[in-house]
Amino acid sequence: MATAVALAAPLRLAPSRRWRFSADLRAEPPSRLSSRRGASASFPTAAATVPKVLDDSVIEPYGIRDYIERSRELIKPDGGPPRWFSPLECGARGTDSPLLLYLPGIDGTGLGLIRHHHRLGKIFDIWCLHIPVMDRTSFEGLVEYVERTINSEKSYSLNKPIYLVGESIGACLALAVAARNPDFDLVMILANPATSFSKSQLQSVSTFLGILPEPLHVTIPYFVNFITGYHLTFRDLPDNFNDMLADLSFLVDILPKESFVWKLDLLKSAALFVNSRLHVVKAQILILASGRDQLLPSHEEAERICSNLPNCRIRHFKESGHTMFLESGIDLVTIIKGAGYYRRSSQIDYVSDYLLPTPLEFQQATEIYRWFDLATSPVMLSTLQNGKIVKGLMGIPSKGPTLLVGYHMLLGLELGIMFSRFFTEKRIHLRGLAHPFMFNRASEQLMPDSSSFDGHRLMGAVPVSATNFYKLLSMKSFVLLYPGGAREALHRKVRPVWCPCCLIPVSVGWNESH
Structure with missing residues (x-):
């Protein structure tokens, strides 16, 4: 049985006319x-x-x-x-x-x-x-x-x-x-x-908009901010004066004075x-x-x-x-x-509604663990079928379903390194079974930053449940589970019941068998 050990040592169309209006402009949408x-x-x-x-x-x-x-x-x-x-x-x-x-x-x-x-x-x-x-x-x-x-x-x-x-x-x-x-x-x-x-x-x-002549209302800073969102100062003005005049002309066209007053009332x-x-x-x-x-x-x-x-x-x-x-x-x-706001049905399905991360999203999600990588210089070891321990992840199967079982010895700080190494060495995307605490509104309100858990969801974390566990395994995914929870944190005995799949115990610091 293989063991992974972490040791601390577009579609492009013509540029013109990129939109299509409905035939009946008011009653019927496209x-x-x-x-x-x-x-x-x-x-x-x-x-x-x-x-x-x-x-x-x-x-x-x-x-x-x-x-x-x-x-x-x-x-x-x-x-x-x-x-x-x-x-x-x-x-x-x-x-x-x-x-x-x-x-x-x-x-x-x-x-x-x-x-x-x-x-x-x-x-x-x-x-x-x-x-x-x-x-x-x-x-x-x-x-x-x-x-x-x-x-x-x-x-x-x-x-x-x-x-x-x-x-x-x-x-x-x-x-x-x-x-x-x-x-x-x-x-x-x-x-x-x-x-x-x-x-x-x-x-x-x-209150004073009415006394300004038609072209000058675009010089109001609030007006420019409302249209473009940019906080313009003199140093922000374009180098080309003609470009600046063209942009101001555009602002007059998009929201003339009469329309601006109307929009404020609206x-x-x-x-x-x-x-x-x-x-x-x-x-x-x-x-x-x-x-x-x-x-x-x-x-x-x-x-x-x-x-x-x-x-x-x-x-x-x-x-x-x-x-x-x-x-x-x-x-x-x-x-x-x-x-976690993308769903295609009346209830969100964290397995089937999941969207793969982009390279930039993957980089941002794992970058926060980079300090841990630099501080510990971790080495990944795995065990081949003949029992030989080798450096790297050669002993990890290339196809799922596979269950990786670990524990909170380092409070999950090693997760970013594991996700990164499994991706770079094996092109494997780990799906973590996470505590429901990371998915509810009350927990977000307790955190200093409401987006604290967004990176975990981007990387495919799902609330731990028997249903989600079964769905991931049925999709031949690589599932990461830390089953101890509060019992493990309090050093009490953990009594898991395993499913029939490839089981890989994961430990931090030494080779551990279960």
Whole structure:
């Protein structure tokens, strides 16, 4: 029997016209038939992903310049009402992919997720709400429009949730829909909700906005921050003065003075509407709060909302501004995966709903253990079938199902090294059976950082249970189990009952047999 011993010694289309509008702009969203985007779905099943260890697909990066260029074409006046569009760079939707509706901020373009379209398109069917510049639909009208869309899509999304991703006023829109429809199965990702509008400095803007002539309102710092999320100073201005003027021209086009005043009034009514109904929201919510939001007190507002809603969690981003989705350091897919918010049915299945980590996610998850590697210089040893102990993992089988059994001698500090070595030497992705404490809301609130356990979920940790254990073994996975728990920590006798599979005892410091 082999023993492992740790010793301390894209889809790319033409750049123009990357979106597709619905035929009936108000009543009917885009069709969800498989022919809607051409090729049939290629979403991998759980069984098909077992041989693959990392999601190494190439993602084409987009930035604020792409956002501006796409918006120029999208905001051309057509006199139409709000409508949905689906970015073509998202590719063909998967058979089991849940629907994701993006509800934009005050800009209304619907392109706020442009940095994330490629990655989101691999696991979601994405529709983005576009609100034309001169549209004057009331907040209640927008709520009803989103409700009609969800109602029409429920027949296509049987037993699947519908995701609402909103920022600023879009987050208010999502909360309003959830409050009015408690029977909807919604998962909401809300960035800097504008429910705190009454506590923000934006109200002071409207008092003197009326005295400014049309082009000069774009010079208000709040205005620039609201559109781009960047806190501009003189040293931040472009080197090319022509580029600066072009960007200011874009700001005038995307939100002229009349529309800016209208959007501020819309924000006020949205905050009042949602705050009066917030207590009835039952949807699953993840709030993303920026630490450098100069427009809204997002950090405090996230805590307030979470304290009033039992099914709400928070992720803080101390260095982010108001429109965090346009910032280069934010990866929405990684956030959703790490928080355990991705599911394709009414209940999350941590085994079948698991998505493989990207190389960057793998590096970030194991990097926090690098100090332990440098301090201890660990050596991996394994035992061949003839009983010979060799350096490395040659004695570890290449195929599962395999169960690796260890104990908490080093409080799990060796886990990062084990995951890294098994991947680099054997191309094996370990799936850990973790304590349920790491998956519940109460434990997150006890931690200094609510995202403390996100790395474990990214690397495939699942709550320990007989069902999850069986599912992993049936998928021929390599399962890591530390069965002692509290009994082991208190040095009491452990009485495990093993299943019929390849069993590999794992010890730290010496070769140990069970």
